[in-house]
Amino acid sequence: MWFSSGMQRAVWAVLLWPYLLTLCIPLVCKEEQGSLTRCPSISQEKLLDRVIQHAELIYRVSEESCSLFQEMFVPFPMRLQRNQAGYACITKELPIPSSKSEIQQMSDKWLLHSVLMLVRSWIEPLVYLQTTLDLYDDASEVLLNKTKWVSEKLLSLEQGVMVLIKKMLDEGMLPTTYSEQGLLHNDGQPEMLESVMRDYTLLSCFKKDAHKMETFLKLLKCRQTDIYNCA
Template identity: 85%
Template sequence: MHMVTVMQRGVWPLLLWPFLRTVSIPLDCQEEQGSPSRCPSISQEKLLDRVIQHAELIYRVSEESCSLFEEMFIPFQLQLQRNQAGYACITKALPLPSSKSEIQQISDKWLLHSVLMLVQSWIEPLVYLQTSLDRYDAAPDMLLNKTKWVSEKLISLEQGVVVLIKKMLDEGMLTANHSEQGLFQYDVQPEMLDSVMRDYTLLSCFKKDAHKMEAFLKLLKCRQTDKYNCA
């Protein structure tokens, strides 16, 4: 695939590398052989703080990735075309609150489950996105690395949210069901322009959903400390 040549390819890693180095304390929810998962040993307050920190970083890096992709591959005319075509986000069908009033009214339980739904819905699409970007002739390593980093951190975030649900709501451990949701199909091979626009849509939509994850978690944190002043 012949893409736009990146004139300042050597400059981007210097500008964007700090975002990849700004890595939070790991959630450490993965179970190693012969040892229990570490997340249950973390206090609820500290776990929520770490989950929020992960969500903040994921949104920050996704925002930079989207801007970089847009600058490299999406001329202004294509940005208008995307807006006019009305590309829909893959999570549009999820039962999520869509207004400030709805967000304020939903329970802590549904805030957490909303975050979990968003996280799980994006795990497979981000794997597809990595595969797709690997086929771009001019995609810099920084963009590829950032996408891979976000994908890995999203799985870590999922584990943290699952344990947080167990701690806060006294529910049984939830299993990941992103492979069964059927929200995203990528088994077709689109034309070059369609592929670029679809990848751009994925990045743009993920950036918006990553911001939702961060906002929901921060609202939850606010409710834990100042329940009546979280507008």
């Protein structure tokens, strides 16, 4: 029954996918040499709006991918056991507040750099996820396309946030990569259930962090317009 429900979701995803793609506006301006500029042709306000739109779409598609993977591959009892089986999120050790009160106290600078840390921490793990999903016999094209799309758009979001940091904070670019914290590359052939749960954890954790990115950017936007009413 859960497989049938997953297939129904996949059909709807195929129908809605073209519409979703049309919503995603390119984020960055580049010189001919490929280096990022201050994007003089776009205002800071409009750039922030586009970055937020990108983050919203990434979160939405990550949520769909996680639900689709869960319905297709994860038996219901295992969904309840995930948090008790030692599957930790790879960004758990990043110095990013999680409580509402702590987030409210974050400076604009820390909000932006936290988004950038999260984005960069997920670039390589999502590429790695692509290689593991290709090994699933029953992985639908919809699921593969969604995870690939998110992986590509995360790179675009990284570039957009970097430009935003330079515009808003007048800072130079940070180093281009962060190390993967807690991601284990297993060269052997793990048991199928272990592999499924690892990938399910990866998708679930990314969905959670994508929501953080969206929340931080929206808080930043709120502060630009109504600093006293951003609770």
